[in-house]
Amino acid sequence: MDMLFTDDQLALAETVRDYLAGTHGPEVLRRLDVDGNRDPAIWQGLVDMGLTGLLIPEDQGGLGMGLADAALIAVECGRACLAEPLVETAFVAVPWLVAQGRTSELAAILAGTTKPELSHAINPWVADGTGAALTSVDPLRNLTAAPAERSDDPLLLNLGALMSAAQLVGLADAMLAQAVEYAKIRTQFGQPIGAFQGLKHQLASCAVAIEFAKPVLWRAAQALADGLDSAAVHVSHAKVAATDAAQLTSETAIQVHGAMGYTYEVDLHFWMKRSWALSGAWGSRAFHLRRVDAAVLGGSHPVGPEHTFA
Amino acid sequence: MQLTYTPEQQAFRAEVRAWMETHVPKEPLITLECREGYDQHVAWERTLASGNWGMVTWPEAFGGRRLDLIQWLIFEEEYFRAGGPNRANQNGIFLLGPTIMEFGTEEQKARFLPPMARGEVIWAQAWSEPGAGSDMAAISSKAVRDGDHYVITGQKTWSSRAAFADWGFGMFRTDPESKRHKGLTFILFDLNSPGITRRPIRQLHGDTGFAELFFDEVRVPVENCLAGEGEGWNVAMATAGFERGLMLRSPGRFQATAKRLVELYRQHEAEASPTAREAVTQAWMAAQAYAYNTYAVAAKIMAGGKIGAEASLNKIFWSELDRAMHRTAMQLLGAHAELKRFDDGSINAWLEGYIFSLSGPIYAGSNEVQRNITAERLLGLPRVGAG
């Protein structure tokens, strides 16, 4: 029993974080927004880092890592508000294809030339698909309808929900950081607004929500990696906790920014809108709450102090 | 990340379970907040000690088992699974014991820790004063040096279990010229010392859970001072860290409440609202989240890490979770919620628990103060102005 990431796992996530912070800052989001949403150089950079192969088995040329590693990196993609469909390609489609035994499709994904379009009954559209374009509130999402492939496999749903939850946690972290930074520099009544207790306490409540969503996410990632029967309950729990943390933090962050937060000019809106999009993607809050509810109140999932991990 | 128990950990769980199943009283004890209930709880402490289950994380030399934090979590899970009583000894186990281990001399450790572990001496915390609540640096009770004694004069209040307990640990101003957090000293004293008057205070539920303490020239030997004179603030901050941090409220307690709430919901399902249903599911999710977080923090500490201001996040989370769970239960109980005893004569534990849960956001540093700490120390917001 050891609920801790190894130093190697944390170091890899930090490398991705630093890379994205250096190459994919808010100015890049603004540029993409006026300039066609995608830049092949960004995708190529991710491919060159080996991230498309993170979950591809080593004998297929990938890094052969696990879902917990991927969840850690998906958090970083959320933090950077990454628009490229790395998470859906490498952390949702790849493990699903591997589980299906469709290994022949992996080489093209590893090379970055294919981004599989997978959808599920619960998630009828995909980002960066080839179908008819839909307009999302998220300006960088490139949402499309009627994807080529559709499955009702619960594993696909669980992967999609888990990785959405991971991105939501990263988005929430980033929105909290932006609000805190703004609260330190904006002054009113002769002091930084961050010295006002009314704002401090709201921001502290966001920190609480995020802090307690994270271990739920790690638990869910490991449960899915271990193939537990109860993985669906843990994934749904993570999606609800991450959605709630992101929602609270986005509403708090805009409030802290005042009218600035209501503009298209302040970067916060990119993160806020991504969080709205991912909150509903791969199963809404209501869908996931019902799954937990059915298992816990329905009696199929054991409840009580001795059942933390069983 | 490895989320399965080793065979040794499973065997340990079985050992605790077997012991608890034979020893935990079948009938719930009377509340700890009255004489008779206090005596029952102290007797339970001695039963625990007889099985060497009193202070499981302490070193063997002081009466413990030197369990690691994962074993401690397993112990707590089994304790609450079995419906183990509240701990009369909680101040000793989680607050004073660790503080003495960190700051005490070898003599102090040998003198105070073993009787604490055996449940022979029950300790009360005497920090708060009428003028010093959240603002503990405003403490004004004095300890004046007179040869090899301190002479204590002043007043402490809200001291849990002090109406019945044996010894107290307090913070007193030893330097009359000092201001705020300088010049405070951490002193241990016998509650039966001449000059101490205890006035029990009735709590919200009507019982005397805490007491006021009046000190009228109480003479305490200098060797009862913990760490040096004037070091009280640093010692108290360490103690407060233990209180808010990992150990005061282990997850098992809240998981047990969540389980009872799920069972209550099933009984009331026909008339329950969808909001109540969601609140019950939420209770289970939050109690589990708290447990996962505690396992993660335990792993971090075992790997050599520390918890600092994150302890404030913990304190906010468990206290607000506990209140929310009991509020939901009160709503589910409807007309029965107000009954102190149900029709069958059994105690309405939800009502007692709801009342107690209202104190969680107040004691161990109010949640407003915890949010200040979170904002300033974790998020780095400025300390200007109010707060």
Ligand SMILES: Cc1cc2nc3c(=O)[nH]c(=O)nc-3n(C[C@H](O)[C@H](O)[C@H](O)COP(=O)(O)OP(=O)(O)OC[C@H]3O[C@@H](n4cnc5c(N)ncnc54)[C@H](O)[C@@H]3O)c2cc1C
């Ligand atoms: C059940 C129970 C058991 C207790 N047991 C003990 C014990 O054993 N030993 C002991 O020494 N003490 C004990 N206490 C006392 C406890 O530590 C204090 O109640 C606590 O520190 C708050 O102090 P106070 O009650 O004076 O409230 P105050 O400090 O007067 O606070 C009143 C309100 O003002 C708010 N407030 C105060 N300062 C700030 C600030 N800077 N920013 C924002 N809001 C603020 C508080 O959050 C609270 O809402 C116990 C209390 C309870 C309820």
